[in-house]
Amino acid sequence: MSPAGEIFALSDIRRTYKVGNELVHALDGVDLKIHDREFLAVVGTSGSGKSTLMHTLGFMDSPTAGRMVFEGRDVSSIGRSERARLRASRIGFVFQAFNLLPRLSVLDNVMLPLVYSRDQIKDKRGRALSALERVGMQHRCTHTPNQLTGGERQRVAIARSLINQPRLILADEPTGNLDSKNRSKIMDLFASLLDEGITLAVVTHDDEVAHYAQRRIRMQDGKIIADETRARHA
């Protein structure tokens, strides 16, 4: 059993790809613990392994070696469909490119994860509307994504990540496609989620974004080279 309040415990996680005849060590022995209500920023140059770490934490990818414990359970070698189940129920994803489905309305986009949820959910619409309310987008629920601005789209995407009431939200460069005004709006939104008890892990190379986080992890060559925690920026 892991200590209470510990979401992830990664020890000596390795992820190796084969590109042609060459082995690429995307993660080269990562040790990391993520605790409840943490705001974690993962920084590093491209190719440092931060995206691979995100995919691993988000159950999109599984490590080649090492031990990974999620909510006290060893998930180092679970299968595809179990990983899909965890993605559907425990983790929220926010992407740089928003990744909303263009043909669906805002409301349907937000409800989409519920389609794949294995839980019986009664009031799907009501849940989606309240998620949209949390991000301040309930008034645009009948619009399609291409009728929204980038900032609005990202807020919808955050509402989508909230719909399954996840414990952890993973964001991959969530402000990478936004201007500074929208960037701070999104970061304020993240901060408010943190206050609601959600744990956040954000991949970024934007120092300003990293500034919001109380814990900053720097990666290089598949390794964590710095892990510093400090008082949260007000």
Add this chain to the structure above:
Amino acid sequence: MNPLGDIINGASNGLAEVWANKVRSLLSMSGIILGVAALVAMVGIVQGMLTNMRASFEMSGGILRLEVVPRDAPESQQHIAGISPGMTWRDIGAIQKAIPLAAYVTPEVDMRWERFIVDGRREFAFLRGVSPDFIDIYRRELEFGRFIADSDIANKSPVIVIGSNIRDAFFRDEVNAVGRQIRIRNQIYTIIGQFAHMEAMVGGRNSLRWQNRINYIPATTAMARYRGNDSIDSMEILADRVEDLPDLIEQVSNTLTQTHRGIQDFEIRTQEEQLQEMRKLENSFTYSLGGIAAISLLVGGIGIMNVMLASVSERIREIGVRKAIGARSHDIFIQFLSEAVVISVVGGLLGLAASVGLLHAARDFIPQGESIQTVPVTAMVYGFAFSSTIGLLSGIYPALRAARLDPIDALRYE
């Protein structure tokens, strides 16, 4: 975990996707629509034709009729074949006397193509000598007058029963030509009866039209006036019941062997062969049309597969998103498979609707098309089941490709 829910979910997603791409969906459906419509309509039309064919088979005595025709004596009897008198009027008498199972017997004395003359006008038509049983064997209907009677046979009467062709040629203005006279090879015949016009349309042609061209005189008259001997060309025998046929065939064979002095220079033909021919024709129609329809449905299936593959590569990112937010490979598989099935099922239904329209048109345009069913249920069930299966099969590969995509790669895809 609820497989039914997954399928309902998938189907509704599929329908939404089909609806969102109306034109593309309609185009990809077109192969299935045409395939199903062609299959059902062709089967319907062929079934209608076969119904007509069966009707005309029944009209010529059906399975109960035997035909006795001359043939060369077998090799072993060649040197003594001359002792047989061949098929003669005496055979008819022998059969009538000795075989009660032969309910009706008639000879045919075929004069083939003759020139008929009335009031200086000429017309060529067939002339045949028969006996009174002919009308019972062929179940022919007289419009006016009577058929050849026993007394006509006994007296070798110069009387004739005409078909609708001669009636139309010479007596168009008068409905009833009974009592009028016709000259054939300088012999005068009095019309005693007039057949009703016969019609059975097969493939747009009256398969019985030749029957309207045949005119009948007493067999004895024909033999006396044209043959000068008592030879006949063939003989028709009708049994009362199918169960009697084997005995009847044997008895006819025995009797004729006797009258022909042991020479096997005759052949007894049953309608079994014709029935077999008809069945063969039915089968060849069914298989060739079925093959054509199957190929067109296959082409339709390839069309669906093509569209589905395009749709998968167009939506790789969407697949990545769906997987990232929790869709299993299995969910994606069902989503894409449902789309293919929805396309083929909707296409199949539209095809069925089109086939009903085609069959309605066929009924109006094809002569004697009333026997065409506008809703051939069996063909429709098969057509629909086949097209749905094709859709399902052609959806499997694209759906598998979609389901196997790695979420990370799919999300990175531009």
